[in-house]
Amino acid sequence: MTALDLFDHDLPGLERVFERWGEKRFRARQVMNWLYKKGVTRFEEMTDLSAALRERLGREATAALPRIAAEQTSRDGTVKLLLELADGERVETVLMPDDGRVTQCVSTQVGCAMGCAFCRTGTLGLRRHLTAGEIVAQVVVGQARMGPDRRITNVVFMGMGEPLHNFDNVVRAFRILSSDHGLNITRRRLTVSTAGLADRIRRLPPEMLGSLAVSLNATTDEVRDRIMPVNRRFPIQELLEALRESPLPPRDRYTVEYVLLGGVNDSPDDARRLVKLLSHVRCKVNLIAYNPHGDSPFERPRPEAVEAFRKILLDKNFTATLRKSRGEDILAACGQLKAEEGGTLGG
């Protein structure tokens, strides 16, 4: 029998389990309180549960956290953890402290099937999806690593993997992270990225739409087909249509991510096309200057090109921020995660 992973359940799910066991539903709240508020994962320490329930949990359930196989700290304080899952697979998670906030970037798959040309994870192919419990447990480990004085305030689903390809598990993990009974991180501080799976965007629960960040990265299908093969299935217009037609709550906005690749998608013409494409999409734009890595065919954009691009968006009244790149020296920056053995991360 596979053990029941307590991190894999939201409150209603855990209530159903306890009801099946002939226990009171409120036991679910008590257990979640231990796991998420007190950071306790050993059943014998959950002292407000009956001895019989603790014993049964010990026999039939787990609240196992992945092992930290390696850890690296960047000059800017970014911490990258290489986590080993129960079956020996490895994923990375990145912690980024900044002023009062700590943002954690979590992985949703081992590897990724999307094959974006600018991304190291894409070179791995997909090995498997993570369970909701494995996604949530990354944050529990991250919180334990930061200690009680530094709460994880923001979580971005932007590590290894295409979150919407692992749809059901990501939706459940999102609910556990945002629930009062879970980690209680408000929706506004959660971000789920996608390379543009338009069919899955249409299935997202409305409360997740304002947390959606779409990696657009090109303004013509010709360029996007080349750098993001997913575009051959869901071309730009189809993707934007899915955004426009989804029931985004009135005060929410999508985030459109745009990685500027030197000489590929960073011209003023691109910026003007982007303005046109997004004119009927309620969104803000996040620009990211590409970080080249060893085996990459792309170049960093010139700073003047980045500024000129941004100015064209600002002049058309878009909110356009330039995201600061973090942890470049330890390959923790966007598109650089690859869960390396030894080499980059070791000791």
Ligand code: SF4
């Ligand atoms: S950028 Fe994201 S979606 Fe694309 S290959 Fe990398 S991990 Fe996958």
